[in-house]
């Protein structure tokens with residue numbers, strides 16, 4: 205299982221950090237986790253193709269996590285000389301489904317050549333060879349964290365989240381925890397995690413590797429962020445960068 209970070213940023217436009225999106229590459233399957241604005245171009249920059257995406261998981265319906273779902277489906281429908289046959293699986297909340305049906309398919313119309321199969325988030329899901337667990341997070345009405353298990357490896361995405369026991373439980377023993385690390389502790393805002401809280405969660409959950417992402421522009425350097433997290437967690441910690449790749453197997 206391989207993780208490609210497409211966007212380590214937020215809703216704030218940045219040339220360094222694109223809006224959120226991650227590509228999980230498994231044997232025979234490509235999964236997008238969140239699809240914020242610019243993610244289609246980030247896939248191109250990384251030498252990957254939007255055509256290969258099998259499934260899209262959306263953590264919640266905020267625009268920085270969902271905006272490029274329409275351009276993705278548009279490109280799959282309208283690329284000259286390309287006729288997609290395999291279904292596109294989309295997983296998210298009821299709000300995401302309303303956005304898909306009303307805004308995206310309301311404009312583009314339902315594709316004729318391939319199906320868009322929608323799965324509403326539940327506690328445990330099986331999407332092809334991927335087992336996925338979810339937990340509600342403290343952020344928005346429809347925000348979820350996801351735990352992906354495949355071939356003996358496990359990666360957890362907090363999505364946007366504040367500190368909660370449910371995140372610790374979902375992250376237990378994970379090989380990699382990709383965490384919302386919006387602001388340093390001194391600038392904490394409700395509904396988001398800080399490096400210190402990410403470190404506490406990683407320590408309590410016993411994860412192997414903590415990846416700090418969803419970073420707002422602040423006056424803290426990557427070193428400052430690492431140092432704050434490392435005070436709580438003595439395992440491996442990395443500050444995410446766009447187009448960084450992490451191999452789990």
Ligand SMILES: [Zn+2]
Pocket residue numbers: 214215224266268269364418
């Ligand atoms: Zn966000």
Ligand SMILES: [Zn+2]
Pocket residue numbers: 264266343344364
């Ligand atoms: Zn959000």
